[in-house]
Amino acid sequence: MSSTLITGIGELVTCDGSGEDRLGIRPDAAVVAEDDRIVWIGRAAEAPAADRRVDLDGRALIPGFVDSHSHLVFDGDRAAEFAARMTGAAYDGGGIATSMTATRAASDGRLRELLGRRVTEMRAQGTTTVEIKSGYGLSVADEARALRIASEFTSETTFLGAHVVPPEWRHDRAGYLDLVTGEMLVSAGPHARWIDVFCEPASPYAFTGDEARRVLLAGREAGLELRVHGNQLGHGPGVQLAVELGAASVDHCTYLTDDDVDALAGARDSTVATLLPGVEFSTRSPYPDGRRLIDAGVRIALASDCNPGTCYSSSIPFMLALAVREMGLTPAEALYAATAGAARSLRRTDIGRIELGTRADLAVLDAPSYLHLCYRPGVPIARTLELPG
Numbered sequence: 001m002s003s004t005l006i007t008g009i010g011e012l013v014t015c016d017g018s019g020e021d022r023l024g025i026r027p028d029a030a031v032v033a034e035d036d037r038i039v040w041i042g043r044a045a046e047a048p049a050a051d052r053r054v055d056l057d058g059r060a061l062i063p064g065f066v067d068s069h070s071h072l073v074f075d076g077d078r079a080a081e082f083a084a085r086m087t088g089a090a091y092d093g094g095g096i097a098t099s100m101t102a103t104r105a106a107s108d109g110r111l112r113e114l115l116g117r118r119v120t121e122m123r124a125q126g127t128t129t130v131e132i133k134s135g136y137g138l139s140v141a142d143e144a145r146a147l148r149i150a151s152e153f154t155s156e157t158t159f160l161g162a163h164v165v166p167p168e169w170r171h172d173r174a175g176y177l178d179l180v181t182g183e184m185l186v187s188a189g190p191h192a193r194w195i196d197v198f199c200e201p202a203s204p205y206a207f208t209g210d211e212a213r214r215v216l217l218a219g220r221e222a223g224l225e226l227r228v229h230g231n232q233l234g235h236g237p238g239v240q241l242a243v244e245l246g247a248a249s250v251d252h253c254t255y256l257t258d259d260d261v262d263a264l265a266g267a268r269d270s271t272v273a274t275l276l277p278g279v280e281f282s283t284r285s286p287y288p289d290g291r292r293l294i295d296a297g298v299r300i301a302l303a304s305d306c307n308p309g310t311c312y313s314s315s316i317p318f319m320l321a322l323a324v325r326e327m328g329l330t331p332a333e334a335l336y337a338a339t340a341g342a343a344r345s346l347r348r349t350d351i352g353r354i355e356l357g358t359r360a361d362l363a364v365l366d367a368p369s370y371l372h373l374c375y376r377p378g379v380p381i382a383r384t385l386e387l388p389g
């Protein structure tokens with residue numbers, strides 16, 4: 001056992017749900033971590049002794065960000081696709097095959113190195129938990145390999161064999177679905193906690209509601225929990241399907257009808273709506289109306305969706321700034337969504353908040369208050385707090 005007393009905290013933002021803004025901000029606070037757990041929170045003047053002390057010199061302390069949606073296992077470059085979109089080209093999911101080809105060609109060592117660099121980049125910006133999806137292998141061996149490597153970095157791994165129908169199967173969609181729900185699930189499933197599907201009738205490459213249902217039910221049968229990519233490119237059945245099947249999260253939610261919003265509000269105890277504003281930024285698309293969701297009582301999360309196609313940014317502070325500027329969230333709502341909200345979308349109670357017994361997954365800001373996360377967009381003020389010992 002090894003304990004650390006954290007003092008000199010300018011503002012302790014616990015995200016424990018208390019207070020009007022749910023941020024549970026504690027003045028004059030100190031925190032003690034023992035190994036990887038929080039064991040004491042209180043007034044600095046009353047802090048107990050510990051093996052060592054870390055003085056934050058007036059900086060704010062927040063829970064580490066929980067990035068609940070990413071696609072980090074890939075090789076290849078699609079910067080030209082981004083440039084084309086900035087001059088008017090539309091995103092339709094077709095570029096996923098480009099990343100698939102490069103990813104299949106990469107060695108295990110190269111994929112591991114690329115993934116390690118991306119996770120390090122996230123930690124350097126305050127992210128302490130990351131969910132990582134497969135989805136650029138799209139063959140039995142390549143999907144299992146992606147998840148095996150991802151599970152070296154996180155326990156939140158997601159099987160996304162149903163990302164798109166790969167080119168060699170486009171003449172036989174039903175055959176590809178048989179593969180995803182059969183042999184591919186058998187070999188990839190043991191390396192995954194979650195199963196996900198890109199349910200998007202507006203894309204010729206992604207999956208319809210009926211196809212997505214089949215994928216999700218097969219995954220559940222295999223012991224995986226459910227997540228859905230839905231309503232990204234247009235109105236569609238993704239949100240309703242996610243709610244009906246009790247998925248932990250439906251992600252994107254860019255195009256929603258009133259019925260979709262009502263369904264999400266009614267499912268607030270089971271299904272979180274995860275918003276990914278970096279995607280709208282990088283695809284020049286309209287932003288989802290985050291304000292409408294919160295006002296309707298929907299639980300939301302914010303995540304990066306870091307991936308080579310629709311958003312190659314791993315910066316949660318950038319997502320917070322976009323959510324505030326473009327989606328109508330307050331800075332407090334945005335921070336809560338990227339910590340406690342995102343933890344909820346992963347059905348985790350041990351991360352995303354600073355409370356007795358939670359993991360000591362912490363981020364420190366080179367600023368006196370969390371407001372600076374949105375007030376100083378693009379400035380790297382957030383980093384993970386590495387505790388000594």
Ligand SMILES: N=CN[C@@H](CCC(=O)O)C(=O)O
Pocket residue numbers: 071093095096099198229232279305307308309310311
């Ligand atoms: N929409 C589906 N999947 C990713 C994009 C993947 C890609 O284009 O490479 C997303 O979440 O936006």
Ligand SMILES: [Zn+2]
Pocket residue numbers: 069070071229305307
């Ligand atoms: Zn995604």
